[in-house]
Amino acid sequence: MSSEVAEAVLPEALERARTAAAEQGLPYAGGVSPAEAWALFQAGQAALVDVRSGEERKFVGHVPDSLHVPWATGTSLTRNPRFVRELEAKLARQGGKEAVLLLLCRSGKRSAAAAEAAHKAGFTQVYNVLEGFEGEIDERGQRGHGDGWRFRGLPWIQD
Numbered sequence: 001m002s003s004e005v006a007e008a009v010l011p012e013a014l015e016r017a018r019t020a021a022a023e024q025g026l027p028y029a030g031g032v033s034p035a036e037a038w039a040l041f042q043a044g045q046a047a048l049v050d051v052r053s054g055e056e057r058k059f060v061g062h063v064p065d066s067l068h069v070p071w072a073t074g075t076s077l078t079r080n081p082r083f084v085r086e087l088e089a090k091l092a093r094q095g096g097k098e099a100v101l102l103l104l105c106r107s108g109k110r111s112a113a114a115a116e117a118a119h120k121a122g123f124t125q126v127y128n129v130l131e132g133f134e135g136e137i138d139e140r141g142q143r144g145h146g147d148g149w150r151f152r153g154l155p156w157i158q159d
Contacts, residue, residue, distance in 0.1 A: 013040070014100070017127055028115035031130040034149045037102045041066075046100035047091060051114045052133065053077060056106065060134065061158035063104065063149065067091075071105065071114040083114065084121040100125045104149065107132040 017030030032040070040046035041063075050062055051071040062068070069086045072079050080086070091099050101123060105111035111128045118126040133156070135148025144151050 014125075014127070028112075028119040028126050028128065029124075031108070031112075031128040032102065033130055034152045034154055037104070037127075037129045038063075038149075038154045040100065040102060046102050046127075047094050048102045048104060048129075049087065049090070050133075051083075051103050051105050051111050056133075058159045060106075061150070061156045062133075064155055064157050066104070071110045071117075077110075084117060087118060087123070088121075097122045098124055100127070102127050102129050104129040105132050106134045107136050107143070107148070 013032055013036040014029070017032050019030075021028065021030030037046070037048060041048040048063055048066040050057060050066045050068050052060075053070050053073050053075075054068070055075060057068060067090050069083060069090055070080050071083055088096070091097075091101070101118065103111040103114050103118070103126065105114070108128055108130050109132075111132065115126045115128045129149070131147040131149065131152075133149045134143040135146060135151050137143055138145050150156055
């Protein structure tokens with residue numbers, strides 16, 4: 001994608017997300033698809049923050065060069081009381097609370113809660129990555145067969 005196309009298309013994706021968020025009454029800027037998130041991140045127009053636990057990142061995989069600020073920790077997913085402070089620290093050099101943030105979790109649910117918390121803490125451009133890294137559970141009780149970052153064939157690595 002050329003930088004001219006990226007400049008024309010990507011802000012439109014964020015504007016669509018903002019419009020949809022306002023219509024839905026979301027308490028944050030909105031949601032973007034995994035492909036839109038990757039394009040924004042690759043173009044340097046947004047920070048991609050993985051809010052899954054460290055265990056999920058290590059054993060399931062993660063997006064290369066993404067930031068990590070867990071919304072919850074450990075296998076029991078205990079809420080991280082330092083989430084906002086850690087987010088502020090990680091983004092201090094990338095525009096702080098004015099930076100465009102794309103939050104990614106397993107299915108898009110925890111990242112929505114994290115987006116709400118970030119917005120309440122003063123982050124003005126925080127978006128949820130819809131579908132998450134693994135996607136929703138299907139009728140067989142499995143993830144990754146119908147949606148999600150990995151299902152969409154976007155870049156990821158595993159330790």
